[in-house]
Amino acid sequence: TVKKSAKQYDIIATATIDAPWHIYSQFVKGGPIPTTFSFKNNPLVVLNGKTKELGKLEKNFDKNFNAVIATFAGKVQFVQSITLKVASKTKLSGTLEYTACNDEKCLPPVKMPFEVDIQ
Numbered sequence: 001t002v003k004k005s006a007k008q009y010d011i012i013a014t015a016t017i018d019a020p021w022h023i024y025s026q027f028v029k030g031g032p033i034p035t036t037f038s039f040k041n042n043p044l045v046v047l048n049g050k051t052k053e054l055g056k057l058e059k060n061f062d063k064n065f066n067a068v069i070a071t072f073a074g075k076v077q078f079v080q081s082i083t084l085k086v087a088s089k090t091k092l093s094g095t096l097e098y099t100a101c102n103d104e105k106c107l108p109p110v111k112m113p114f115e116v117d118i119q
Helices: none
Strands: 008-017 022-024 036-039 044-064 067-084 092-097 109-119
Touching: 008 022, 008 092, 008 109, 036 044, 036 067
Parallel strands: none
Antiparallel strands: 008 067, 022 067, 036 092, 044 067, 092 109
């Protein structure tokens, strides 16, 4: 968590993906399971826009899906900007869903709960 001001924060999740694996962008359509952040409702927290992706986005034709697919390998950060309605301590929780694939196979999708302290 990076505090930007009394009520503004960036929640940052960093993924490190070992070669030869990759994960998919949140914005993949009509193919593999995209990386997805689902945030539980917290009446003190306002999500500012969509979760941003910071990393080397690669777009390649994937014969398994017969489409150009956006992936990340190595390291990527997912950043969600939030605003607190009142300056106070709280938590933001939710679920991260992703799948990791290489050129030959995909691992089963993973759903991972998370909770972040905001102070």
